[in-house]
Amino acid sequence: MTRVLVAFDKFKNSLSAGDACAVAAEALLRRHPDWALDLCPLADGGEGFGTILTESSGGKWCEAMVTGPCGEPVRAGFGLVRMGSIPASARELMKVSLASDDILGVIEMAIASGLVQLPLSQRDPWLAESTGTGELISAALASGAKAILLGIGGSATNDLGLCALSALGLESLDRAGKVVDTPTPARWREIDFFRGSVALPALFFACDVNNPLLGPSGCAAVYGPQKGLHPEDVRVMDEGAARIARLLCDHFGKPHDLVATPGAGAAGGIGFGFLCAADARFLSGADLVSGWLDLAARIDRADIVITGEGRFDASSLHGKGPGELAVRASAMGKNVFIFPGSAEAGLLVPEGIEVCPITPSGMPLEEALSRAGDLLAAEVFRI
Numbered sequence: 123m124t125r126v127l128v129a130f131d132k133f134k135n136s137l138s139a140g141d142a143c144a145v146a147a148e149a150l151l152r153r154h155p156d157w158a159l160d161l162c163p164l165a166d167g168g169e170g171f172g173t174i175l176t177e178s179s180g181g182k183w184c185e186a187m188v189t190g191p192c193g194e195p196v197r198a199g200f201g202l203v204r205m206g207s208i209p210a211s212a213r214e215l216m217k218v219s220l221a222s223d224d225i226l227g228v229i230e231m232a233i234a235s236g237l238v239q240l241p242l243s244q245r246d247p248w249l250a251e252s253t254g255t256g257e258l259i260s261a262a263l264a265s266g267a268k269a270i271l272l273g274i275g276g277s278a279t280n281d282l283g284l285c286a287l288s289a290l291g292l293e294s295l296d297r298a299g300k301v302v303d304t305p306t307p308a309r310w311r312e313i314d315f316f317r318g319s320v321a322l323p324a325l326f327f328a329c330d331v332n333n334p335l336l337g338p339s340g341c342a343a344v345y346g347p348q349k350g351l352h353p354e355d356v357r358v359m360d361e362g363a364a365r366i367a368r369l370l371c372d373h374f375g376k377p378h379d380l381v382a383t384p385g386a387g388a389a390g391g392i393g394f395g396f397l398c399a400a401d402a403r404f405l406s407g408a409d410l411v412s413g414w415l416d417l418a419a420r421i422d423r424a425d426i427v428i429t430g431e432g433r434f435d436a437s438s439l440h441g442k443g444p445g446e447l448a449v450r451a452s453a454m455g456k457n458v459f460i461f462p463g464s465a466e467a468g469l470l471v472p473e474g475i476e477v478c479p480i481t482p483s484g485m486p487l488e489e490a491l492s493r494a495g496d497l498l499a500a501e502v503f504r505i
Contacts, residue, residue: 123156123157123158124156124157124158124425124426125156125157125158125159125160125424125425125426125427126150126158126159126424126426126427126428127155127160127162127420127421127424127426127427127451128146128147128150128159128160128162128429129143129145129161129162129163129164129276129417129420129424129426129427129428129429129444129445129447130146130163130164130167130429130430130431131144131163131164131166131429131430131431131432131443132165132169132170132431132432133166133430133431133463133491133494133498134169134430134432134433135238135432135491135492136168136296136432136490136491136492136494136495137495137498138161138163138170138464139163139164139165139169139170139174140163140170140174140386141354141495142163142498143161143162143163143503144161144252144423144428145495145498145499146428146430146461146498146499146502147159147161147307147498148175148499149157149498149500149502149503150428150502150503151155151282151501152503154347155311157164159231160174160420160423160424162204162410162415163447164231164415164429164443164444164447165273165407165411166273166275166330166407166408166411166443167230167273167274167275167328167329167330167407168230168232168236168275168276168328168488169232169233169236169275169276170230171201171228171230171232171273171275171328171407172199172200172201172228172229172230172233172273172413173199173201173230174411174415175179175201175203175271175411175414176201176202176203176228176229178412178414178415179203179204179207179208180203180204181201181202181203181204181207181215181228182201182203183199183200183201184200184201184202184261184262184265185197185198185199186199186200186257186258186261187199188234188254188257188258188261189234189251189253189254189257189349190235190239190254191234191235191236191239191240191248191251191252191254191278191279191482192239192240192244192249192302193253196234196239196254198233198234198254198258199233199258200225200227200228200229200258200261200262200265201227201228201229202225202227202228202262202265202266203225203226203228203340204222204223204224204225204226205220205222205223205224205225205226206219206221206222206223208226208414209414209416210415211412211414212410212413212414213293213360214413215405215406215410215413216269216271216324216326216405216410217276218269218324218326218399219267220268220324221443223270224268224269225263225266225267226267226268226269226270226271227254227259227262227263227267227269227270227271228271228334229258229259229262229263229270229271229272229273229414229428230272230273230275230276230278230497231255231272231273231274231275231276231277231392232275232276232277233258233275233344233391234254234255234257234258235250235251235252235253235254235255235277235278235279235286236276236277236278236399237276237277237278237348237349239278240274240278241346242350245349245350246349246350246389247278247279247280247307247342247346247349247350247359248280248306248307248308248310248351248355248359249283249306249307250278250279250280250281250306250349250383250390251279251285251304251306252277252279252281252283252284252286252390253282253284253285253286253288253289253304254289255283255289255392256283256285256286256287256288256289256290257289259272259286259289259290259322259325260289260290262483263322264489265325268324268397269323269324269326269336270323270324270325270326270327270329271328271405271410271444272326272327273327273328273329273482274327274329274388274389274392274393275283275329275389276327277349277389277390277392278349278390278424279306279349279389279392280307280341280342280345280346280349280351280363280386280390280391281305281306281307281389281390281391281392281421282335282363282366282367282370282390282391282392282394282395283389283390283391283392283394283395283396283399284306284366284395285304285306285391286396287320287395287396287397287399288303288304288305288372289329290320290441291318291319291320291321292316292318292319292320292399293311293316293317293318294313294316295314295316295317296312296313296314299357307359307362307363307474309364310365310366311362313366313369313372315369315371315373315408316369316370316373316469319374319399320399320400321401322400325396325401325402325403326402326403326405327388327393327396327402328387328405328410328411329389329393329404329405329406329408330406330407330408331384331385331387331388331389332384333345333380333384333385333386333387333388334381334383334384334386334387335363335364335367335381335383335386335387335391335393335394335420336360336364336367336387337360339387339434339454340350340360340363340387341363341387341388341389341390342359342360342363343356343360343390344387345387345390346359349390349420361388363391364381367380367381368497370394370395370398370399371398373398374398374399374493376397376398379445379452380397380398380453381394383397385404388404396498401479402476404431408443408446410445410468412446412450413445415491417447417450419451421438421451421454421456422445422454423451423455424451425450425455425456425457426456426458426459427447427451427456427459428458428459428461429444429447429448429458429459429460429461430444430460430462430463430480430498431443431444431462431463431464432459432462432463432464432475433462433463433464434462434464434465434466434479435465435466435469436466436469438473443460444460445460448460448471448472452472452473452474452475453472455474456474457474458474458475458476459476459505460475460476460478461476461478461479461480461498461502461505462475462477462479463479463480463481463490463494464478464479464481464490465477465493467478476504476505477503478501478505480494480497480498480500480501481497482497
């Protein structure tokens with residue numbers, strides 16, 4: 123019997139990881155009804171991170187109404203997972219001293235404060251807030267979580283996590299001592315100092331971004347444009363972030379060079395904010411998910427590995443979900459097929475990997491996004 127591992131990441135703005143796996147599986151079984159399929163949706167810290175990890179470990183998913191990136195109420199959620207149900211390789215990465223019955227709160231920033239919540243016309247990092255992410259952390263702690271794992275991909279914000287920290291007790295104050303509500307970048311000029319602290323247990327960020335907070339590789343310059351930041355505003359945003367960073371470091375007694383920490387610029391600087399306030403630790407999202415989903419053993423059991431995501435390019439082969447999976451599977455002698463929405467022309471991939479873009483040449487992006495399920499099914503069936 124041929125055994126196939128079907129492990130897709132999301133196709134942004136069209137298919138969730140779970141939907142992509144289901145579509146590919148249905149196409150495979152139409153052609154090969156006797157094949158044994160192992161469906162394994164992937165996530166790297168962005169959309170689907172919380173639900174995928176929670177479901178895979180038999181945890182409880184809890185829904186909550188929180189503040190969205192534009193201040194509107196959104197329905198979000200968080201996972202509660204017993205430490206003993208998490209595979210040992212993932213627990214070892216966290217290096218946290220918790221009993222097997224203790225609860226880990228699993229949260230994804232995208233579900234409360236992500237770009238997925240906003241159409242292109244409403245993306246504005248001057249106004250986008252991370253409040254809802256802080257509210258999810260608070261709700262998970264109130265539900266018994268002894269530690270928090272936060273996936274920070276897909277954020278809509280550039281507020282250094284100030285709004286999330288505000289939801290957890292930190293106050294931003296103006297010169298007169300008045301609280302600056304919703305301290306987004308649009309209101310940074312009003313902030314002169316901070317008051318209070320943030321009491322959190324162990325906090326882990328699942329992240330595969332190494333950007334510092336500031337400069338040409340910082341969050342404003344690299345990620346601001348996709349969040350709606352105009353090129354001429356990058357310098358102004360960066361200068362404001364530098365001033366707020368100094369205030370945060372002074373308030374929490376941290377060295378100013380914390381801004382250069384790899385990952386400090388992740389998710390609009392929320393990495394930096396929580397490094398200051400809560401001594402957060404960064405984990406490789408790809409390594410964590412691989413260990414949590416027991417990918418090595420699942421690859422070993424498979425004869426064929428099928429994966430894919432919205433866009434496959436050179437960066438996909440450097441630690442990102444489907445690319446990392448494909449490289450590992452190829453090294454283990456497996457036949458690997460990657461079905462991306464689109465692929466970088468002329469991309470060199472390791473031997474044993476076949477890249478099969480699902481979008482016909484010349485098809486407009488809007489049409490491709492709306493037809494992603496049909497296109498994926500047709501290409502998997504054909505190949």
